[in-house]
Amino acid sequence: MIQTLDLRGARPGRADLAALVPRAQVDVTTATDAAAALIADVRDRGEAALLDQAERFDGVRPPAVRVDPAAIDAAVEGLDAGVRAALEEAIRRVRLASRAQVPSATVTPLGDGAVVEQRWQPVGSVGVYVPGGKAALASSVVMNVVPAQVAGVDAIALASPPQAAFGGAVHPTILGAAGLLGVDRVFAMGGAGAIGAFAYGVPALGLEPVDLVTGPGNVFVAAAKRVVRGVVGIDAEAGPTEILVIADAGADARLVAADLLSQAEHDELASAVLVTDAPELARAVVAELERQLGATVHRERARTALDGRQSAIVLVDDIPSAARFSDAYAPEHLELQTADPDGTLALIHDAGAIFLGATSPVSLGDYLAGSNHVLPTGGQARFSAGLSAAAFLRPQQVIRYDRAGLAAVRRGIRALSDAEQLPAHGDAVDRRFD
Structure with missing residues (x-):
């Protein structure tokens, strides 16, 4: 059954945490x-x-x-x-x-007769x-x-x-x-x-x-x-699905296990990770996983995912330590099942989509939350976002200067173009004032 990583008493840096993160072996x-x-x-x-x-x-x-x-x-x-x-x-x-x-179109006045529009x-x-x-x-x-x-x-x-x-x-x-x-x-x-x-x-x-x-x-x-x-x-090079749950002693082990299984049934390479400061919860979740697997239609697929190197229960000293681990992992789906999910959220920086509280499971986001379920995997949430309407839009800058607006920056353009040894740039502006 799922492996346990005990990080209690350790204070690994970000690079060390990244090396400890359980990941599926997927080489595109x-x-x-x-x-x-x-x-x-x-x-x-x-x-x-x-x-x-x-x-x-x-x-x-x-x-x-x-x-x-x-x-x-x-x-x-x-x-x-x-x-x-x-x-x-x-x-x-x-x-x-x-x-x-x-995004809304915006108009930025930069001086008299000088406007940059964003569309x-x-x-x-x-x-x-x-x-x-x-x-x-x-x-x-x-x-x-x-x-x-x-x-x-x-x-x-x-x-x-x-x-x-x-x-x-x-x-x-x-x-x-x-x-x-x-x-x-x-x-x-x-x-x-x-x-x-x-x-x-x-x-x-x-x-x-x-x-x-x-x-x-x-x-x-x-x-x-x-x-x-x-x-x-x-949009992205999507990998196998991931769920990371941060939970404390007050979390319901049945629900945590059910949510881990909900993603493990996707694929043998799916990642299911629990990070907790409560060893008793960790033990209860392992027992629940064994119990619930028997009733899962795709039990063999889910068991392979849970037994794989990409899945783990991670024991930490406290919730801030759990948040640091989560940021190093940058999960596709992050659940916060803690006594103060909003307080835990304030500690989180990197995740594809974040689900707050026991009644906001990842399954909700997969279907009917209204959020998008096409999300970055493999740690890409550190630098990319899930699919949205903005992904289908290109920002374009529209520059609108009148003669007075151009005259106000004429000398600056001349100075910079000469300094860069590109004098024809400055000439193109000067000729408008011949």
């Missing part, structure tokens, strides 16, 4: 060559390559790569009523929260990738498409692997979610080939190259994003 570089070859194949052969790759990796040859809009409509009609209601509520909540993420322009087109392997993540359709729509993106294409269980079609719940959002350009393609199709386009399918690719995926999807970065923008 090992998949880069394979991903590059698959992308090149799609670039050269287009639809034929996508069909061959589907047969090879997904075990089925789809009847068509581009999904007929009629099939999307049928998937919407075929949605279970409860699932449809949940998707519609998720769409509503994520749309409301995403609107708050759109935000959406990218022209987006390719959304939705995995369909261990789980068909219809919720990821919502989390990727809604902020793009709120940002004002005109063209959204969606790719998801063909499913052998559905005759090579995209999973019907994913299709239904796309239909609820009005996305009618859906493609049955997966893995690195799908990322290549987004980056370079497939004219025979009516798929033009996109400007930005978003969405989670396995190591080959992450490697493919790395390969095409620069040709297109990417």
